[in-house]
């Protein structure tokens with residue numbers, strides 16, 4: 001035998017009964033995501049093919065593409081919600097597993113349980129083995145991060161759609177995921193709430209440092225939030241071949257970006273063109 005297992009917990013004794021420090025919200029480890037020739041077909045119909053790219057730890061990558069081109073399918077594969085893909089998909093240096101616990105997923109609908117309070121909904125995201133007081137401290141911190149501390153006792157129907165989406169984001173973060181997967185998280189919100197949520201996501205990313213994969217239909221949102229943008233698309237010659245990486249571009253400047261900058265306007269035009277939309 002060599003050394004003791006690295007994850008062994010310290011034994012609590014009466015002598016060492018010091019006040020417990022709150023567990024930081026900060027992700028313990030931001031993880032890379034590596035796609036190596038990833039593909040997916042449903043019933044003989046190819047949806048995705050030859051997707052090869054690496055998302056760096058702590059990076060925010062937005063996934064853009066026409067409706068139905070496989071954006072959600074790609075995200076689901078990373079979360080281990082769909083294991084029917086071909087090729088290799090690694091999180092850190094380990095293959096994705098079924099419902100991979102190193103990831104957390106946020107959807108367009110908040111998917112909160114209506115009979116539970118906001119606090120109890122966020123608690124659902126905590127890892128099962130987390131000690132109760134550490135869990136409470138983490139939920140308190142998350143409620144603070146998403147600005148819902150004074151609404152923690154309310155039920156989902158008693159808060160606005162934007163607040164519910166913030167609660168949903170907090171629930172996803174409760175697991176301290178190495179990779180946060182967001183599928184159109186702000187798609188159902190009004191324009192102003194959407195901008196506020198984008199700011200919140202920037203704050204969350206600044207304080208957690210977690211890797212983020214964000215599926216969006218919104219070119220401006222992608223340019224505002226992402227370090228890089230993955231444009232998925234089908235070849236014009238044969239759309240039935242399935243979508244693949246059409247381009248992977250680095251967004252100029254650092255967040256928060258000036259929405260009126262020339263560089264972003266140019267990039268926006270390129271992206272719209274890549275999506276087959278005339279940006280005028």
Ligand SMILES: Nc1ncnc2c1ncn2[C@@H]1O[C@H](COP(=O)(O)OP(=O)(O)OP(=O)(O)O)[C@@H](O)[C@H]1O
Pocket residue numbers: 042047065066067068069070071072073074
């Ligand atoms: N479980 C499934 N069984 C059969 N077909 C599926 C399944 N999941 C996805 N698809 C098909 O794969 C294609 C890609 O779907 P996906 O939801 O990934 O696209 P998307 O780019 O996210 O679309 P949208 O932008 O409209 O949300 C669609 O044609 C869809 O019908």
